[in-house]
Amino acid sequence: MGTVAGRRILGGVNARPSLIVRWEELHVGVQIAVAFVVTTLLLWLAHVALLNQPTGRGFMYGLFWSVPLTFIVVAGTRSERAKRLRAEGREP
Numbered sequence: 820m821g822t823v824a825g826r827r828i829l830g831g832v833n834a835r836p837s838l839i840v841r842w843e844e845l846h847v848g849v850q851i852a853v854a855f856v857v858t859t860l861l862l863w864l865a866h867v868a869l870l871n872q873p874t875g876r877g878f879m880y881g882l883f884w885s886v887p888l889t890f891i892v893v894a895g896t897r898s899e900r901a902k903r904l905r906a907e908g909r910e911p
Contacts, residue, residue: 836904843900847893854892858885 842850845889856872863881866872 843903844895847897850893850896851889854889855885856886858892862888 820840824829838848845853859878859881861881866880867874870877904911
């Protein structure tokens with residue numbers, strides 16, 4: 820068993836970490852909900868702790884910026900899943 824670019828190789832096939840595979844297999848609605856909540860909280864924390872914003876304003880900024888960030892996370896996930904399935908010879 821070796822590694823290539825941080826991925827384990829088992830019998831010549833790249834094995835993706837199970838957490839990534841489970842995330843990719845979730846329904847897109849669940850991915851949107853989870854990503855939105857997580858990014859909102861992280862961005863709120865960043866605005867309050869790092870940028871010294873008041874709590875309410877930091878939360879509003881977190882809500883605002885979590886919309887495009889959620890789109891980026893979910894779109895990237897769907898794209899990487901489709902690329903992986905095509906590489907495996909399966910239809911996305």
